[in-house]
Amino acid sequence: MPKFVPLGNEALAQGALDAGLSGMYSYPGTPSTEIMEYIRLAPDAAERRVHREWSANEKTALEAALGMSYAGKRAMVAMKHVGLNVAADPFINAAFTGANGGLLVVVADDPSMHSSQNEQDSRTYGRFAFIPVVEPSNQQEAYNLPFYAFELSEKYSVPVMVRLTTRLSHSRADIERGDAIPENALKLPADLTRFVLMPAVSRQRYTRLLGLQSDFEAEAERSFLTRYEDGDNNSLGIIACGIAYNYLRENYPAGCPYPVLKIGQYPLPKRLVERLVEENEAILVLEEGAPLVEDMLRGYPFDAGSIHGRLDGTLPRTGELNPTLVARALGLEAGSRTFDVPEDVIAARPPKLCDGCPHGDTFLALNEALEPYSKGRVFSDIGCYTLGVLPPYNAVNSCVDMGASITMAKGAADAGLTPTVAVIGDSTFTHSGITGLLDAVNANSPLTVIIMDNLATAMTGGQPAPGGGHLEGIVQGVGVPAEHIRLITPLPRQHDTNVAVMREELAHEGVSVIIARRECIETAKRRRRSAS
Amino acid sequence: MKYDMILCGVGGQGVLSIAAVIGVAAVDNGLHLKQAEVHGLSQRGGAVESHLRLSDQPIYSDLIPAGSADMLLSMEPMETLRYVPFLSGEGTIVADNNPFVNIPNYPDLGTIITTLERYPRVVLVDAEGIATEMRAKRSSNMVLLGAASVFMPLSPESLEAAIGTIFGRKGEAVIEQNVAALRQGRAVAQAQTG
Ligand SMILES: Cc1ncc(C[n+]2csc(CCOP(=O)(O)OP(=O)(O)O)c2C)c(N)n1
Ligand code: SF4
Numbered sequence: 001m002p003k004f005v006p007l008g009n010e011a012l013a014q015g016a017l018d019a020g021l022s023g024m025y026s027y028p029g030t031p032s033t034e035i036m037e038y039i040r041l042a043p044d045a046a047e048r049r050v051h052r053e054w055s056a057n058e059k060t061a062l063e064a065a066l067g068m069s070y071a072g073k074r075a076m077v078a079m080k081h082v083g084l085n086v087a088a089d090p091f092i093n094a095a096f097t098g099a100n101g102g103l104l105v106v107v108a109d110d111p112s113m114h115s116s117q118n119e120q121d122s123r124t125y126g127r128f129a130f131i132p133v134v135e136p137s138n139q140q141e142a143y144n145l146p147f148y149a150f151e152l153s154e155k156y157s158v159p160v161m162v163r164l165t166t167r168l169s170h171s172r173a174d175i176e177r178g179d180a181i182p183e184n185a186l187k188l189p190a191d192l193t194r195f196v197l198m199p200a201v202s203r204q205r206y207t208r209l210l211g212l213q214s215d216f217e218a219e220a221e222r223s224f225l226t227r228y229e230d231g232d233n234n235s236l237g238i239i240a241c242g243i244a245y246n247y248l249r250e251n252y253p254a255g256c257p258y259p260v261l262k263i264g265q266y267p268l269p270k271r272l273v274e275r276l277v278e279e280n281e282a283i284l285v286l287e288e289g290a291p292l293v294e295d296m297l298r299g300y301p302f303d304a305g306s307i308h309g310r311l312d313g314t315l316p317r318t319g320e321l322n323p324t325l326v327a328r329a330l331g332l333e334a335g336s337r338t339f340d341v342p343e344d345v346i347a348a349r350p351p352k353l354c355d356g357c358p359h360g361d362t363f364l365a366l367n368e369a370l371e372p373y374s375k376g377r378v379f380s381d382i383g384c385y386t387l388g389v390l391p392p393y394n395a396v397n398s399c400v401d402m403g404a405s406i407t408m409a410k411g412a413a414d415a416g417l418t419p420t421v422a423v424i425g426d427s428t429f430t431h432s433g434i435t436g437l438l439d440a441v442n443a444n445s446p447l448t449v450i451i452m453d454n455l456a457t458a459m460t461g462g463q464p465a466p467g468g469g470h471l472e473g474i475v476q477g478v479g480v481p482a483e484h485i486r487l488i489t490p491l492p493r494q495h496d497t498n499v500a501v502m503r504e505e506l507a508h509e510g511v512s513v514i515i516a517r518r519e520c521i522e523t524a525k526r527r528r529r530s531a532s
Numbered sequence: 533m534k535y536d537m538i539l540c541g542v543g544g545q546g547v548l549s550i551a552a553v554i555g556v557a558a559v560d561n562g563l564h565l566k567q568a569e570v571h572g573l574s575q576r577g578g579a580v581e582s583h584l585r586l587s588d589q590p591i592y593s594d595l596i597p598a599g600s601a602d603m604l605l606s607m608e609p610m611e612t613l614r615y616v617p618f619l620s621g622e623g624t625i626v627a628d629n630n631p632f633v634n635i636p637n638y639p640d641l642g643t644i645i646t647t648l649e650r651y652p653r654v655v656l657v658d659a660e661g662i663a664t665e666m667r668a669k670r671s672s673n674m675v676l677l678g679a680a681s682v683f684m685p686l687s688p689e690s691l692e693a694a695i696g697t698i699f700g701r702k703g704e705a706v707i708e709q710n711v712a713a714l715r716q717g718r719a720v721a722q723a724q725t726g
Pocket of ligand 2: 352353354356357358359384454458459520521522523576
């Protein structure tokens with residue numbers, strides 16, 4: 001077999017394919033994107049005709065995966081952490097219906113917010129939904145995991161969450177592949193009412209789910225992702241969750257002197273945790289993300305001060321862990337650093353719009369069209385165009401969650417701020433802007449929506465945009481009058497025309513939509529390259 | 533054997549291609565490899581870094597601890613300074629001395645270069661100039677890798693073979709150009725370090 005050096009995301013993707021995956025669903029989002037990208041290009045996925053189209057958003061993706069699971073096949077859905085906020089409704093309810101074919105919900109968290117608007121720990125969601133969560137610590141575990149997790153899901157007819165973090169998602173390592181197993185046959189659930197969450201059914205399902213919790217704990221104790229490692233020095237016992245285990249071992253190449261409980265599955269392997277706490281004087285909890293396990297151990301208000309981690313300052317309260325921080329928490333000195341760096345010769349280098357990006361031309365026109373009005377009336381959204389907040393544009397005033405530009409602008413317009421502008425990307429518009437536009441149309445809110453249609457989901461690497469080329473029809477179907485749907489081409493030579501169109505629509509006291517359409521430079525380049 | 537490298541530069545400069553070539557060469561040599569990459573927002577013209585670790589033993593952390601990298605390989609002089617805290621006391625810096633100026637407050641280049649030259653093991657290379665002279669402007673990352681190869685535990689032959697693997701789909705001419713750039717970078721660094 002050829003050498004395989006995948007990213008953590010790719011290892012998981014190949015593992016899922018080899019474990020009989022029939023359907024993969026996703027909406028892009030860093031750091032989860034490469035899972036679907038890998039499966040889209042994988043020759044074995046093409047040969048087997050594994051379903052692998054991008055979805056319009058995370059909620060539609062998760063629901064489609066649940067449908068495939070209903071039909072008895074193995075399905076996986078992947079998203080970034082905030083994507084699970086969007087998909088939270090089907091996620092929680094799928095724990096009630098349960099799975100039929102194995103169902104894995106993969107969520108990649110981004111501690112330190114390398115490419116995200118917030119930091120949240122998806123293990124909390126797993127606990128909230130009362131389902132098992134598995135967390136690989138390295139690429140080999142990520143590859144092996146789907147074989148195990150699909151089986152776990154089918155054994156208890158329950159969805160299983162797979163939690164990743166940026167560092168594992170985006171790091172490569174050499175790993176070994178196993179033998180592929182066949183896909184499931186089509187097979188509906190034996191009980192055809194259990195997916196009907198009416199109160200009478202839901203109450204039964206809830207009781208069943210809660211009844212499974214001790215089984216899930218026992219599974220976590222036996223899991224290949226969990227390990228109790230003895231140590232001679234009982235002054236400290238260490239809990240190392242997920243990737244934090246690597247940083248611990250990095251600091252003790254020859255073996256850790258303290259007992260270590262490596263945790264890769266939740267709900268917590270209770271008896272192993274109890275053993276660690278009983279046998280050691282103090283506990284140090286190393287976990288990537290929020291201090292979830294630490295908080296559970298502390299047992300407010302009886303904390304005797306023997307639990308250390310992010311909550312008592314032994315480790316930073318927020319952000320990504322690394323071997324240096326873990327070394328400090330253990331009282332060790334990492335590395336042999338001797339070199340000083342004068343701070344004043346290093347400037348920050350923030351990301352920016354590419355040269356010639358269509359969004360830049362749209363912002364220049366918008367800034368000019370808004371000159372007669374006071375500042376602070378442009379609600380924006382998430383995508384490359386969020387970079388319009390930076391100089392030289394200084395063009396936008398908000399970026400909260402996908403779709404929030406239109407709805408926040410509507411609220412501000414309702415409050416009397418006119419004109420108000422919403423600036424939203426084409427992919428974000430189809431992700432969750434359409435429903436907000438419908439609200440604005442129904443209320444006839446005085447609002448100008450600019451859809452930055454670069455024919456791509458650019459920020460995450462140029463995936464196809466689900467509304468590609470037919471946004472006018474969507475907008476008209478929602479009820480925006482045809483005369484207030486305007487198409488412009490964001491190019492320097494069109495600047496004056498574009499400013500004029502924007503001025504006209506800003507003056508209109510109802511909903512207008514301006515579609516600024518020009519392809520993203522990067523995807524255009526790539527298309528030309530692959531054509532030549 | 534264990535060899536830790538920080539690769540850095542600006543999004544779009546080809547840092548990840550350097551990492552990919554080293555990765556293939558390492559695995560072909562039967563070494564273990566871990567390589568943490570940057571994807572997402574900072575690829576848009578921001579600072580990018582990659583931690584690359586080679587070892588004949590299993591590797592735990594995907595990230596290199598502060599103060600322990602053997603090599604800091606940088607496509608850009610100011611970016612080099614940003615990652616110096618990762619370098620061990622015995623570590624080597626190999627850096628392109630051509631600035632990539634895409635920010636209004638880029639510091640004085642002279643100060644950056646003198647700061648860099650104060651470190652004990654540093655090789656500054658005009659990789660961009662060398663690549664341009666060879667009519668292979670896009671291969672300046674391979675010039676730099678060639679210069680770094682003087683210090684690395686991988687043979688030049690295995691790096692050349694890896695270039696063949698990585699650029700295979702782009703055709704013979706691209707492979708040859710990159711191999712030539714690698715050789716030229718190596719020769720320049722050898723001349724500089726005697
Ligand atoms: C709920 C959620 N899902 C995914 C993302 C990741 N994400 C950020 S920007 C973006 C793409 C936006 O594409 P588009 O609106 O077309 O703007 P472009 O980047 O193309 O300018 C995605 C998928 C996110 N931040 N939140
Ligand atoms: S990737 Fe495309 S949309 Fe994003 S900044 Fe570059 S040109 Fe603009």
